[in-house]
Amino acid sequence: MEFFWISFFLSLAVAHVTGLRCYSCEGDDCQETEVCKEHQEQCRTTVMTLQALPKMSSYILKGCDVAGKPNNSLTHFSGKYTVFLTEEHCNADLCNSRAPNEMSTRIARGRQRSTLDCYTCASSDKTCFKTTLVxxxxxxxxxxxxxxxxxxxxxxxxxxxxxxxGCGQLSQCQEPLGFHNQNSFYLIKCCNTSWCNNDVQDYKSKPLAPNGVSCYSCEGNSTHGCAPENVAKVQCQGPMTRCLEASGIHGISGEQSVLKGCASSSWCDSPYTSVYKNLGAIQSRCCAEDLCNDWIKDGTLKPLPHSQASHKVTAQRTLLSTCLLLSTALLLSSERS
Known part of the structure; x- marks a missing residue:
């Protein structure tokens, strides 16, 4: 009997150590699996379908991912292709066995009433800054x-x-969501009337107007990128009126990572930082005063007064990850070659 209980508790310990298991592969025949790292709390399936009638091809990626990433979809044109992007997440062992078939769902339902007409473009084919959008x-x-x-x-x-x-289903996108510092710029906008996504401003060559707020800015860790000598001051732009700082574990390298910059209030209330910077076990804090994002010391968010409790980001629904954007460009490039 004693041996039984020893074996039982050992099995529990092994189960805890091994962590979540996910399918991890590329392509339709997906039999490979992986054990996720401690900071990877979800399984992911990403499907990209390229349609250029009468031809259609799909690309499937599966693997472990950090918490906080959502189920989302996006459709847009890029050159001669219609691109359908779908990403799903789940948090049980081998739960990403299936691949979402967004195209079959769309074809089965057909064109329904009360749908929007939107503009579409992709920077890879240089259509996003033309006066006449598609x-x-x-x-x-x-x-x-x-x-x-x-x-x-x-x-x-x-x-x-x-x-x-293009057209999409992006969570928590009721208001413009944005973040920027001296290294990065992200702005996500959703609207619910036809032709409303007609903005053609090039935010790289013509930045948004300063809003009067200043924040500390850095990306990296406490020795490289966010060391004291690397931290800069930036003038915040547009709706990014809050100072943000975050600390987490990078989803690929597994190393501690720090981020500081300007964010919109809506960005602060969502896990977009985790999505775009691929951070797990993330702790973040936003504040409303100039240069107030200075609480992260030695790579971690130091304890705050009770009136300013730190905010640990939970696994909420949010925007599709940069992986989708990067995958689109790389796969379209391979199709063209």
Missing amino acids: PLRCVLPRESCVDITSFTMPEEFPADEERIK
Whole structure:
């Protein structure tokens, strides 16, 4: 009997140590699995379908991911292709066995009434800053017109899509969501009337107007990127009127990472930092005074007064990850070659 209980508790300990298991592979025949790291709390399935009638091809990616990333979808034009992006997350062992078939769902339901007409573009084919944007009819009534801007300075991913417009279902996008510092700029806008995503401003060459707020800015860790000598001051732009600081574990490297900059109030209330910077076990804090984002010391968020309790980001629904934008550009490039 004693041996039974020893074995039982050992099995529990092993189960705890091994952590979440997910399918991790590329392609339709997905049999490989992986054990997720401690900071990876979800399984992910990403599907990208490229349609250029009569031809259609799909790409599937599966694996472990950090918490806080959502189920979302986006449709847009890029060159001769219609691009359908879908990403789903779950948090049980091997729960990402299936691949969402967004195209079958759309075809089965057909064009429904009360859908929007939106503009569509992709920066890879240089259509996002033209005076005449391409029209796109949304398929599902719950889709909004979307406008996503995402770039780094210098470019972290040279082939990445910096601007996408189209139809989509992006969570927590009722108000403009934005973050920027001296390294990055992200602005996500959704709207629910036809042709409302008609903004053609190039935010890289013509930034948004300063709003009078100043914040500390850095990206990296306490020895490189966010060391005291690397921290700069930036003038906040547009709706980014809060100072943000965050600390977490990078989803790929597994190293502690720090982020400081300007954010919109809506960004502060959502886990967009986790999505775009791929951070797990994240702790973040926003504040409303100039240069108030100085609480992270030695890579971690120090204890705050009870009146300013730290905010630990939970797994909420939010925007599609940069992985989708990067995957689009890379796969479209391979199709063209």
